[in-house]
Amino acid sequence: xxxxxxxxxxxxxxxxxxxxxxxxxxxxxxxxxxxxxxxxxxxxxxxxxxxxxxxxxxxxxxxxxxxxxxxxxxxxxxxxx
Numbered sequence: 001x002x003x004x005x006x007x008x009x010x011x012x013x014x015x016x017x018x019x020x021x022x023x024x025x026x027x028x029x030x031x032x033x034x035x036x037x038x039x040x041x042x043x044x045x046x047x048x049x050x051x052x053x054x055x056x057x058x059x060x061x062x063x064x065x066x067x068x069x070x071x072x073x074x075x076x077x078x079x080x081x
Contacts, residue, residue: 059065
């Protein structure tokens with residue numbers, strides 16, 4: 001995917017996120033609904049952190065630097081090039 005397309009998608013996501021956040025206070029959630037949402041969000045965060053850890057370990061095994069942005073990831077110099 002081209003960088004221009006990625007940037008366009010990022011902007012769309014940001015725009016949609018802002019719109020949802022502005023409308024969210026108008027929604028009346030019960031305590032039970034909020035608790036369920038928080039629980040799900042915590043599960044998502046845990047899954048993302050676990051995946052990031054696995055990716056980091058794989059990159060270390062392959063000799064790649066870990067860059068969360070995914071840009072400029074190049075293998076470490078092995079001296080055999």
